[in-house]
Amino acid sequence: MEFLNLQIGNKRSPILISLKIFKGIKLFDIRKFYMEKETEDLKPTRKGISLNQNQLNQFLEKINENTTQINDFFDSQNSLKTEITYAQTMGRKFDVRYENNEVKLILDHSFKEKYGTDEINVLKKVILATFNSLYENLEDEAEIQTILDSINFKI
Structure with missing residues (x-):
């Protein structure tokens, strides 16, 4: 009930x-x-x-006592360290991985040759925003990979 x-x-x-x-x-x-x-x-x-x-009351008390620290954590979370590397990406244009509290964006060598730093920074932001949005909203890892694969083939 x-x-x-x-x-x-x-x-x-x-x-x-x-x-x-x-x-x-x-x-x-x-x-x-x-x-x-x-x-x-x-x-x-x-x-x-x-x-x-009892547990709910304790939980709410701790949340209320630590609201500032919790908000500071989420506000600073946008500054996750992001490493960009260039490598052969096996038929893909990019790959994104989350390892050890760091986002690793692997771009195919062709990007470095074809685009300037400003264009690569814009691409980085778009790929990372898409990656974060997918992981926040979808449960199925296969569905996330299918979407990323689709984007990969359109670039």
């Missing part, structure tokens, strides 16, 4: 926030969902957390 049902995020993979009773225990639940392709029903993933009243 659910008493509250709030949805945030996009329609295909939203986060649902709900109050529910499970095995007689009242819980505050935050869970990532996905949309089933055939029926378009929302289905829960394993990604989520359920908190009892």
